[in-house]
Amino acid sequence: MKKVVTLGPAGTYSEIATKKLLKVLNMDAKILFEPSIDFCFEKFKETDYLVLPLENSIDGYIQRTLDLLNSNEHYYINKELSIPITFSLVSNEVSMDEIETVYVQFKTQNQCLNFFHQFKHLKFVITDSNVQSLNLHLKNPKKTAAVVPTHLVSNKHQLVINHIEDELTNQTRFVLIEKKLWEERVEKNLKVLLVLSPNVDRPGLLYNLLGTFAKHNINLSSIMSRPKKDKIGTYHFFLELNLQSKNLKELLQTLKNSIDLNIKILGVYA
Structure with a gap:
């Protein structure tokens, strides 16, 4: 079976985008996860496909994706897919006033700046993934919160604030990268x-x-x-x-x- 590598761990928007791309292209592949864009490119040497975020409608292009795509020879984007991105803040405290620390992935934070601007007392711990943010909060629940994709929200939390992203139309564009360029395209545009x-x-x-x-x-x-x-x-x-x-x-x-x-x-x- 062919293999595709993307940002992990499981449960992230990268996994959702990867599954959607595979379905659209009618391809079957085992999904492998790596903790960073750099590690994804390294693992891509051993796999058939690579799926990464290219651009967010709020925060712009993912510069590391562009830089590594340019620095590697014979890596090409052959397909793109945009998916809606929504975030929620979850906590075991009953109000924002009782929260001192928020675990948040660095790109996620940039998409929720308007929400956090309301709470000057908060301290942020930057994580590598949204799933890591949730896991750190669960290990240290007292006076903490996590920003997570809305699909990861459960009913176990005392406080849940949905749609904290700056724009309700927030989207991220993901791309499928291969080691050869598709020579013949049926699409006109x-x-x-x-x-x-x-x-x-x-x-x-x-x-x-x-x-x-x-x-x-x-x-x-x-x-x-x-x-x-x-x-x-x-x-x-x-x-x-x-x-x-x-x-x-x-x-x-x-x-x-x-x-x-x-x-x-x-x-x-x-």
Whole structure:
């Protein structure tokens, strides 16, 4: 049986997304869990698929996913799936005033800032996963609370506050990563994730780059710079664009001819 690795432990939104992706693609695979994005990429060397969060509608792109995807050769996004994300605060205390410490995963906290802004007395213990937050609270229930996915809430807690995320429409986009790019796509409208690394920095570089997309009538949905890490002030550009697959080769050739840069495809997906 094939294997897929994702963020664990079991019970996380990553597991839910992985199961949904496997079902959509009609694939059967054993799900393996790792505690961090770095460990997931390491384990991916031994497995067939990798499922990771790429972007949250409140907190933005998952930068570590982008950086490791770029630093590894021949890893490609072939499918995406967005799922709704809701969080609850659970505690054995009867009110927020009695809670002193909250266990919360770092990305989860960033999606619930408006709620926590109301309670200046709280101290936060940052965890690696939402399940770990719950387990730490259960081991240390006195004057503590945990922020957990709503589907993990039980009736054992004295205090449950649902929907503490900043936006009720909160979503996270997960991606399926493989070691080869799907060459033939039946979808008409695709998303493409590129990394552009200019070889020479000069005035007007970004202007010329964006002009190329406008000339080809291509919708650029996002652009983000990330440091190359070998020297201060040098950057990669991560771009996500909407494109028909038949136009991809033409676009890449035009970019190479007009601007001195290295181009890497990180995914073609829908």
